[in-house]
Amino acid sequence: MEIFFLELKDLSPKEILELLDKKKLNSSSKKGEIWEITNEIKPIDLFCYLSAKYGDPNGILTILKNDDSDNLIHWDWMLDSPKGLVHIQGHNFRTEIHVSGEVIESGLNKFDFISQIKADFKNYGQGISITKKSLEKWTEFINPYYRIKSTIEQSFIKLNELNLNLEQDRIDLKITQNQLEFEEVKERWTQTLQKYDFAVGQVFGLRAMLPVMAESFVNFLLFILARPEIKSNDRLYQTTLRQPIDIRVQSLHLNCNGFSSSVDYTTEECKKFHTLMNERNDLLHGNVNINKQAFGNVYFDKKMPIFDEYEDFWEKSIGVSIRTMNIESIHGEYEVVKNFISYILSKLNENIKEQIEHLLETSRLGFNEETKRVGILFSPYLVDMRGFTK
Incomplete structure (x- = not known):
């Protein structure tokens, strides 16, 4: 079992559709799980690894998504095993791994997935590097x-x-x-x-x-x-x-x-x-500017003040602030x-x-250092959703 996640097989679109049809027909199939990971494996590393090992994302969600960055799920791989489908999805805030009930019953968990995949990186180092270099790198910044x-x-x-x-x-x-x-x-x-x-x-x-x-x-x-x-x-x-x-x-x-x-x-x-x-x-x-900051004149006979004109309590307090700050x-x-x-x-x-x-x-923009381009990378709204298993 220590290499279960390293022996997953990629599927053709036809095979994916056949598996999905079979799952619908078999309503008594054992309950699966959704594992969530964030940066235990960085999404960029996982994407490049899966691309190097299996080619472009083959999941049904990738095929059906809009051809822009405004999606709930941006990429996915649907991979086969003797114990059922392993579906890996890249979301906005996490990676989800959907696994079948047979995988759960065998005792495997998300930490097995993390450790096995990370250990396999070294075998696909060159492919990971090539994939990463082929991607456009954008830096997000606040406008x-x-x-x-x-x-x-x-x-x-x-x-x-x-x-x-x-x-x-x-x-x-x-x-x-x-x-x-x-x-x-x-x-x-x-x-x-x-x-x-x-x-x-x-x-x-x-x-x-x-x-x-x-x-x-x-x-x-x-x-x-x-x-x-x-x-x-x-x-x-x-x-x-x-x-x-x-x-x-x-x-x-x-x-x-x-x-x-x-x-x-x-x-x-x-x-x-x-x-x-x-x-x-x-x-x-x-800066001290008497003309702009002045609010009245007063005369003195030694230490005795003689006012130029009388002002009420309002003018001496609130009025001063209003006049000087305009x-x-x-x-x-x-x-x-x-x-x-x-x-x-x-x-x-x-x-x-x-x-x-x-x-x-637009509050959040992207900058491509290589091309010096500025672009709007995402919708201004943050959206998330979670699926469920049955």
């Missing part, structure tokens, strides 16, 4: 543009859920202050302050991320569309990425394929984006970024534009 865009969208959802209404909130607090007891007034002010503190934090994050979203879009175009002579020269490519953002944008038609015309940086879309970038730099670097303008800044991206996309050839838009809306 940075999509991740930033998704984070921004979630932040706007959280901000909108606060239902900020500056005038109404101010009026409500003034009414509260005049009509309720001290402890109730204190509680209302505390709740409102916390709400606006949270809003300020959301806006701070958004104001920092919005220009990054636009810049990641530009870098994404360079990664996908850069001319071969730039892509193939890492020093040249890195130098292109390190250029100031305005130079990167204005040079896109020179450094990338797919542009029907150059980018005019004097357009409103680009000028507003450039202003946004400069303001972001002040924010992130903590909460009300954040939605307009998002429009600036979206308009900038739309303008750049309008400069692409129509067929290239459609492909880029599709890639931008």
Whole structure:
């Protein structure tokens, strides 16, 4: 029994159909099992081993599956033995080995399968190597543009859920202050302050991320569309990425394929984006800018303050945060970024534009190092299923 899984025989499509028909007729056949393994044998190693030993996958599921990567089961071998069929299937999250009741009764288990197959690798080393070299290797990676865009969208959802209404909130607090007891007034002010503190934090994050979203879009175009002579020269490519953002944008038609015309940086879309970038730099670097950060004047006679004008409690607390962070303008800044991206996309050839838009809306992409190609490898949905035996 120590070599049972090494003596399995491959089957022709006709033999597979005959065996399946025989199994249907013999309804009293003994109950089988499904063994699951993950990385006890890596799927790539098992696939190459089975290919080297038996040729291309011969299973009925391989024959019937869609000719793309969006399948529950990607490959399978149906192999025969004196004790019945052994069906090996490659799923999204595991390998399944379906075995007959006779195999179970003989005392064999999945650990026998693992140890016997692994021990047999050495006998098919050359074939395994040839098979692996014949496969296209793709590296999956997270689309940075999509991740930033998704984070921004979630932040706007959280901000909108606060239902900020500056005038109404101010009026409500003034009414509260005049009509309720001290402890109730204190509680209302505390709740409102916390709400606006949270809003300020959301806006701070958004104001920092919005220009990054636009810049990641530009870098994404360079990664996908850069001319071969730039892509193939890492020093040249890195130098292109390190250029100031305005130079990167204005040079896109020179450094990338797919542009029907150059980018005019004097357009409103680009000028507003450039202003946004400069303001972001002040924010992130903590630059002191009195004109932007000022919120009032006060005079002193020695240590005695004389206010330029009186402000109420709202203006001295929540109002300061609102004015210095400019909460009300954040939605307009998002429009600036979206308009900038739309303008750049309008400069692409129509067929290239459609492909880029599709890639931008995909969170997980694949990269082929050998060909420098980027592709969408899988459906955005993770799906799994488990079979049963009877």
